Amino acid sequence: MPIMKGNSMLKYTLIRLRRNYLAIIGFAVLLVLILTAVFAEQLAPFGYSDQDYMMIRKPPSAEHLLGTDEFGRDVLSRLIFGSRISLQVGLIAVSISLIAGGAIGAVAGYFGGKIDNFLMRIMDVQLAIPTILLAIVISSALGPGLFNLMVAVGITSIPRFARLMRASVLSVKNMEFIEAARAMGASHLRIILLYILPNCMAPLIVQSTLSVANAILFAATLSFLGLGIQPPFPEWGGMLSAARPYLRNSAYLSIFPGLAIMITIVSLNCIGDGLRDALDPKQKR
Amino acid sequence: MPDTHTPLLDIQGLEIRFNTDSGIVHAVNGLNLSLQKGKSLGLVGETGAGKTTTALAVLQLIQSPPGQITGGKIFFEGRDIMGMTESEKRRVRGNRIAMIFQDPMTSLNPIMTVEEQIMEMISLHSDMSGERVRERALEMLKLVGIRPERAKEYPHQFSGGMRQRVGIAIALACRPSLLIADEPTTALDVTIQAQVLDLIRNLQKIVNTSLLLITHDLGVVAEVCDDVAIMYAGRIVEYSNIRSLYRKPMHPYTRGLFNAVPKLESELGVKLAVIQGLMPDPTDLPKGCSFSPRCPYARDICMEKACGMKEWEPGHFVDCYFPLQNGGRTE
Numbered sequence: 001m002p003i004m005k006g007n008s009m010l011k012y013t014l015i016r017l018r019r020n021y022l023a024i025i026g027f028a029v030l031l032v033l034i035l036t037a038v039f040a041e042q043l044a045p046f047g048y049s050d051q052d053y054m055m056i057r058k059p060p061s062a063e064h065l066l067g068t069d070e071f072g073r074d075v076l077s078r079l080i081f082g083s084r085i086s087l088q089v090g091l092i093a094v095s096i097s098l099i100a101g102g103a104i105g106a107v108a109g110y111f112g113g114k115i116d117n118f119l120m121r122i123m124d125v126q127l128a129i130p131t132i133l134l135a136i137v138i139s140s141a142l143g144p145g146l147f148n149l150m151v152a153v154g155i156t157s158i159p160r161f162a163r164l165m166r167a168s169v170l171s172v173k174n175m176e177f178i179e180a181a182r183a184m185g186a187s188h189l190r191i192i193l194l195y196i197l198p199n200c201m202a203p204l205i206v207q208s209t210l211s212v213a214n215a216i217l218f219a220a221t222l223s224f225l226g227l228g229i230q231p232p233f234p235e236w237g238g239m240l241s242a243a244r245p246y247l248r249n250s251a252y253l254s255i256f257p258g259l260a261i262m263i264t265i266v267s268l269n270c271i272g273d274g275l276r277d278a279l280d281p282k283q284k285r
Numbered sequence: 286m287p288d289t290h291t292p293l294l295d296i297q298g299l300e301i302r303f304n305t306d307s308g309i310v311h312a313v314n315g316l317n318l319s320l321q322k323g324k325s326l327g328l329v330g331e332t333g334a335g336k337t338t339t340a341l342a343v344l345q346l347i348q349s350p351p352g353q354i355t356g357g358k359i360f361f362e363g364r365d366i367m368g369m370t371e372s373e374k375r376r377v378r379g380n381r382i383a384m385i386f387q388d389p390m391t392s393l394n395p396i397m398t399v400e401e402q403i404m405e406m407i408s409l410h411s412d413m414s415g416e417r418v419r420e421r422a423l424e425m426l427k428l429v430g431i432r433p434e435r436a437k438e439y440p441h442q443f444s445g446g447m448r449q450r451v452g453i454a455i456a457l458a459c460r461p462s463l464l465i466a467d468e469p470t471t472a473l474d475v476t477i478q479a480q481v482l483d484l485i486r487n488l489q490k491i492v493n494t495s496l497l498l499i500t501h502d503l504g505v506v507a508e509v510c511d512d513v514a515i516m517y518a519g520r521i522v523e524y525s526n527i528r529s530l531y532r533k534p535m536h537p538y539t540r541g542l543f544n545a546v547p548k549l550e551s552e553l554g555v556k557l558a559v560i561q562g563l564m565p566d567p568t569d570l571p572k573g574c575s576f577s578p579r580c581p582y583a584r585d586i587c588m589e590k591a592c593g594m595k596e597w598e599p600g601h602f603v604d605c606y607f608p609l610q611n612g613g614r615t616e
Binding site for chain 2: 113175176177179180181182183184185186187194195198199
């Protein structure tokens with residue numbers, strides 16, 4: 001490992017990240033999205049459920065930049081409000097799976113043996129069930145709604161985080177500095193929290209970023225199937241679903257929500273890829 | 286072994302086993318060792334002789350499973366370490382017994398600054414204020430010859446020798462009464478080795494700690510230690526003060542080790558003497574003396590029953606029926 005000037009791992013990561021244009025663009029788009037979600041009331045030209053019966057399914061125009069839907073609602077306004085749902089679902093669902101999966105993986109990896117076997121076999125069973133099916137089952141059992149949607153999406157990706165966490169913990173816990181920490185008289189909890197977890201963060205940060213994109217897509221899928229957010233509140237997947245009957249005559253109704261989903265996911269993936277490259281110590285240049 | 290007053294560390298009949306898929310590994314078999322306060326003892330042996338396992342047993346850090354201490358007692362400052370509760374053990378670790386690890390590249394936490402790591406050790410074992418702890422950490426850095434402006438740097442910004450200095454600073458931060466150094470110079474190159482050994486020896490005097498130096502390098506022991514114990518297949522085979530042992534190694538294994546050290550005056554092209562064979566499989570140790578299958582002087586009785594430690598000369602203990610009387614020098 002070359003001896004470098006400057007200071008922390010964080011600093012090197014930022015330096016490397018800055019060289020990655022795709023990641024920078026991704027961050028910029030994400031920032032715009034967050035600002036949009038926060039200032040939706042100020043930005044949207046109309047309310048998300050304001051109807052104009054004179055303007056039903058009208059293509060984009062000066063008054064309605066992205067056109068109107070089958071109830072005469074402004075598509076742009078609905079997309080702007082919809083970004084709130086997408087970001088909330090993305091962040092909270094991933095937090096659920098990160099915390100639950102991370103805890104399961106850390107315990108399994110650190111203590112090993114029977115505990116490890118027990119926890120990881122449960123995760124394997126869950127992995128064997130197709131995720132979309134599992135999400136449908138959970139959200140239909142819990143009923144529709146924003147919170148239930150986040151829980152359903154969150155639960156489906158717990159095993160992925162658990163496996164990743166376990167693998168990182170396994171590789172870190174046998175390193176000599178963990179033994180050195182024990183020889184210093186540190187307790188198990190202190191070793192896990194202060195020595196193992198911070199050294200396992202890099203892969204989890206990457207996985208989280210990529211999972212946010214996944215979770216948004218999943219929420220859109222569930223809403224498309226009618227299991228997520230209920231009308232009239234706009235959700236990108238739900239908007240797509242509602243626009244389906246008009247695909248032939250008013251294609252823009254499906255195109256714009258689809259574009260919104262795509263842009264969000266592509267930018268998150270760019271960030272994830274950039275972070276992965278920046279955090280990978282083998283790529284130090 | 287000399288027993289004038291209570292030794293700082295007293296290991297009696299220590300037995301450690303590891304249960305593995307290929308059988309029970311007898312890592313340490315009836316090891317006796319004692320160390321007086323302020324003295325330094327070199328523990329010498331090949332890879333796999335059980336040196337590190339013994340050190341970890343003293344700290345009660347044998348991973349269990351698969352490891353298990355199946356017999357013997359370890360007394361530290363007169364107290365039975367094995368009988369302590371987990372929190373009592375934690376108070377001893379680092380505070381009374383500290384350890385320097387073999388590889389300074391991996392024994393420091395990569396995401397903490399060196400200052401933080403020394404502070405961590407101090408604050409684990411004292412209730413000083415944060416400011417005081419920081420002062421102590423800087424003092425320790427100064428003591429091992431690292432400039433204070435480097436305190437806020439991370440381990441990867443240091444060279445191997447400097448990192449080992451940090452390791453020494455951490456180990457001595459709480460002024461332990463026993464310092465275990467597990468091959469502290471093996472991962473360093475020769476010029477740095479000498480510096481680090483000097484540092485350990487000097488600080489041992491300053492901090493007034495006892496030293497258990499684990500190594501496979503007889504030269505390192507000669508430089509630092511008062512006494513030396515030669516370990517083979519989980520037992521001590523020879524124990525003496527350093528002069529007596531270097532002048533007159535009595536166990537055939539020790540003699541073999543000395544023969545295997547290259548000498549400056551030997552002629553070019555002369556091959557080094559080797560000890561024939563390999564260390565016995567620790568899952569299947571020979572019945573008698575564990576060195577007997579490789580020993581050129583072994584007789585029937587050696588295969589039957591190990592001799593046990595005997596004081597053949599004052600202060601010079603050997604586990605052999607037929608110790609070499611003239612130091613085993615080949616005529």
